[in-house]
Amino acid sequence: MAGVMESVNQRTQLVGQNRLELLLFRLEGPQIYGINVFKVKEVLQCPKLTNLPQASSVVRGVAHIREGTIPILDLSMATGNQPIQDIENRFVIITEYNIRVQGFLVSGVERIINMNWEDIQPPPKGTGHEHYLTAVTKYEDELVEIIDVEKILAEVSPSDDSLSDDIITxxxxxxxxxxxxxxxxxxxxxxxxxxxxxxxxxxxxxxxxxxxxxxxxxxxxxxxxxxxxxxxxxxxxxxxxxxxxxxxxxxxxxxxxxxxxxxxxxxxxxxxxxxxxxxxxxxxxxxxxxxxxxxxxxxxxxxxxxxxxxxxxxxxxx
CATH class of the missing domain: 3.40.50.2300 (Response regulator)
Structure with missing residues (x-):
């Protein structure tokens, strides 16, 4: 319990200071991408995947991790690029979004960096990946693209946004x-x-x-x-x-x-x-x-x- 509280205290030091931690990773190519560490549960080498019939092509399969079955999405394919090759030697970022757990297949994981939200900017208009970007930043003179994961999940597995009939009187x-x-x-x-x-x-x-x-x-x-x-x-x-x-x-x-x-x-x-x-x-x-x-x-x-x-x-x- 003491360890959990210490971790909470460390994370909450960022609150109100307009700061975040990004996990940097790569897909198929030199471009660096980032994801908020708060959304990451763990990073592991890609486990054995089982095909999921009738699933989107973006879903490369499901993995059995810690007594749970988790869909693994190819983040390169999800953003309109080529599928990640040699997946046995690649990595999976296990994340929690919208009360759902899923894994994102990536080519490689780089490091965790601490950033100021003031240095995170909206994506420039006209960029090739604008449709799937929610923000961009720079780290050591390299452009870091932050993907709009919510959009990807909405396309792969659309959520029902309808309201129950008894709510609207x-x-x-x-x-x-x-x-x-x-x-x-x-x-x-x-x-x-x-x-x-x-x-x-x-x-x-x-x-x-x-x-x-x-x-x-x-x-x-x-x-x-x-x-x-x-x-x-x-x-x-x-x-x-x-x-x-x-x-x-x-x-x-x-x-x-x-x-x-x-x-x-x-x-x-x-x-x-x-x-x-x-x-x-x-x-x-x-x-x-x-x-x-x-x-x-x-x-x-x-x-x-x-x-x-x-x-x-x-x-x-x-």
Missing amino acids: EEVSAAAKNIEIMIADDSKIARKQISRTLEKVGYVVRQFNDGKEAHDHLEELVSQGIKPSQKYPILISDIEMPEMDGYTLTAEIRANPQLQDMYVVLHTSLSGVFNKAMVSKVGADDFLAKFQPDELGKLVIDRITSLGLTAPQEQTEE
């Missing part, structure tokens, strides 16, 4: 009309999933591509004399975002007297054991692992219902 739909919900997420597929879910209820969704963009918008509202927490009864933020992550966004909101009453929910594919400690440290109001449309719908509906809102109640600062 006439009363709920009437109350949702014209109420704006603010979301911040750097993944296009994640923004679409969240927006579709909330728009089905009847809410108006205002999207932002990262924490800095969301924070700048909140400060702009304050400069206009608008109270952000009245315009947006809830802010749903991803954790991993370039320039400013969700932890830092929440910490900045809590540190600003004009923003600190914002209701912040961290909604993330990071579903590891450290999240509860991190959420508590930065002062978020709630945490929800992606992607659970019913849970997301219920959370927002309960929040709006608790406020008794039927329409936006914009207020100016005195």
